[in-house]
Amino acid sequence: MKNIKKHIKKVLPIGMFLATCIGIVVLSCDNPDYEALNRVPAIEQLTINSINPSTGDIGTLVEVKGTNFSVSPANNKVSINDLAVTVTEASDSILTIKIPEGATSGNIVISHGSFTANGPAFSVVDIPTISDVDPSRAAIGDVITITGTKFSTTLSDNIVVINGLPAIVTDATETSITTTVPEGSVVGFGDVTVTVAGQLATSSGFIVEPAITELNPLMGVIGTEVTITGTSFGSTIADNIVTFTGSSGEAIPAVVTAATETSITTSVPQGAFTGPISITVNNVTITSDEFVIDQAPVTIIMEISIEEDNVESIDGEMDLDSGDLELGELSSSSHDSAPIIGLRFANLEVPQGAVISNATIQFTADTNSDANPVELTIYCESTDDAAPYTETLFNLTDRGRTTASVVWTITEEWTRDDRGPSQQTVDLSSVIQEIIDRPNWVSGNSLNIIMVPTGVSATVTSTSIGREAEGFTTSTPGDTPELTLTYDQ
Incomplete structure (x- = not known):
């Protein structure tokens, strides 16, 4: 009996283990989730x-x-x-x-x-590539170099097309092709392509441009007819835009009067200055060498046109309606010095920086006088734009004066109504130049001339005989002081 119990104790664990394994196997066979999770997927034919x-x-x-x-x-x-x-x-x-x-x-x-x-x-296959086209814009006949990879060293194996036209290859390596812009190329933007063994490489944005070969003449004045010779111009007038260079580098349009693909006729427009001529065809612009504008000198004549613009100042007192101007003589017995003269020329149209070659003021004699000498030192008011005179005390004498000055010495006799060389000042260009050269001077500003008695005219008496000139009056406007100024553009 003891042996049976001992045998059962040995067999029972083994039986329980076998039963568990059988259960697991049965459960696994009956559970599709277990199969899906643990089965290695089959590899099927590709x-x-x-x-x-x-x-x-x-x-x-x-x-x-x-x-x-x-x-x-x-x-x-x-x-x-x-x-x-x-x-x-x-x-x-x-x-x-x-x-x-x-x-x-x-x-x-x-x-x-x-x-x-x-x-x-x-x-x-070997597919060529283009990394650079130099130059990126060129005219017909110009040489260009195409840089890239997998070109053929045999010239004929490289088929090059520029803006739609075949180009002749003159030299080739595996990384470089030399060619020229072909005849008949149309001005504008396009592609450069290289085909090797049927394989294509493309570079976009190449510009075929017109070319200027000659200007005739090379210099001229406003209105001069100019013939521009070159290649690839527009065949009609409307196809060509021509501009000259302005004073500040801006484009001044010119009128085209005739045009072919190799020649343009135009003329120098108003406002043109020395500089390149530009031609635009199909939105492509080229410039010539410098065209020289032989600027004719400009002469302007300005008259005093209101009484308040020719004034006298005596001991600081202002006289805005004198009617005549005492040059180096007393204006009345109540004063013991000759007056300072102020002449304001309004709206003077001279460009800033223009070179003044000559400037004088013409007077008309108001009375007869003898040959006693008169000396006046002439300045400009040192301001960008001279303000009108007022009756304020010292309004003229307190105004700043230019560093430059000139001395006008009058030794000739004057006869009433004379208006000639004897009544004309010396050249004032150096004085006026100082004002025109000021950075803030603008054409159309006003200029103030200041005439101060000096030398023999600094101390005068009632017996001193100077000169007397007409000021502006509405009754005799033709006798008014008149500025004549010439400048080079």
Whole structure:
């Protein structure tokens, strides 16, 4: 009995273990979730349906479409002519592969597990590239250099087209082609292409431009007719835009009167200064060498036109309606000095910085006088734009004066109503130049001339005989003081 119990104790654990294992097996066979979770998926036969592109250079990315690829790139073994190919992306139906260095044309082969698929052929070709075109704009006949890769060293194997026209190749290496812009090229923007063994490389944005070969004449004045000779101009007047250079570098439009593809006729427009001539055809602009404008001097004549613009100041007192101007003599017995004369010329149209070549003021004699000398030192008011005179005490004498001055000495007798060289000042150009050269002087500003008795006229008496000139009056406007000024543009 004891032996039976001992046997049962030995057998029972073994039986329980066997029962548990049987239960697990039965449960596993009856549970589909367990099977789905633990079964290794079967690898099925691969297929390759297409590749895109089917032609390319080393490094080309190729998309391979098919079925039953591995979603893990490393599990897809791809080759071309037994040379391993890298898989960069993978799904069960699309692989992206990169053609490796050293590859030659051949079929794409893919293996996964124990299955292999032989796909379409991929053709490895040398595709040229263009990295630079120098220069980037040129005229017909100009030489250009195309830099890139995989050109042919045989001239005829490189087919070059510039803006739609074939160009002649004059030199070639694997990385450089020399050619010229072909005859008949149309001015404008376009492409440069190189084709080698049927493979095309393109560079966009090349500009065919017109060319200027001659200006006739090379200099002229406003209105001078100018003939511009060159190539690739517009064949009609409207196709050509011509401009000259303005005083500040701005474009001054010129009128085109005749045009062919090799010649343009125009004339120098008002406002033109020395500088290049520009021609625009099909939105492409070129410039010539410098065309010299031989500027004719400009002479302007300005008269005092209101009484308040020719004044006298005696001991600081202002006289705005004297009617006549005492030059180096007393204006009345109540004063013991000759007056300072002020002449304001309003709206003087002289450009800033213009070179004053001559300037004088013409007076008209108001009375007869003898030959006693008179001396006046003449200044300008040192301001950008002279303000009108007022009756305020010292309004004229307190105004600043230029550093430059000139002395006018009158020794001739004057006869009433004379208006000639004896009644004309010396040249005032150096004095006025100081004002015109001021940075803030603007054409149209006003200029103030100040005439101060000096020398023999600094101390006068009632018996001193000076000169007396007409001021502006409405009754005799033709006798008014008159400024004549000449400047070079």
